Amino acid sequence: MIRDSSTLQKGQLLRVEINEVKDRLPQNILEDIRKEPIVELVGYKMVDGNEFGLVVKLNNGEINWFFEKELSEIM
Template sequence: MAMEIGQKVKICRLRDRLSGQMVEQIKKNPVGTIAEYKMTDGSGVGVIVKFDSGLATWFFEDEIEVVN
């Protein structure tokens, strides 16, 4: 997947690391904008996604899909 800062993405999978409150906010509006890259586990790269609500958190590549 080619991910670029500023690109709109939809969250298609949520992992257990998020709080219940964050999950509910994301489910209401799962589309956000890639704000920056994040090293995840020393070998992987994730992205920090910022939502219109002001919430921002990071995701692995397999948790997001590009919105056209």
């Protein structure tokens, strides 16, 4: 889980935590993430009044967004 997304930089690689997203994503996207859980940060998205979403590019080139708790930093 990412605790402070303000320290992240565009282009940074992150890992999708599959157990955090498996209940909300379509099966085809889940399969892509299972094959390659590493994604690239491309931006931010305001998702509600007090939370940001992280916009990422999946390995297949598709753009999607996730909450901070659904991603983790790669050390």
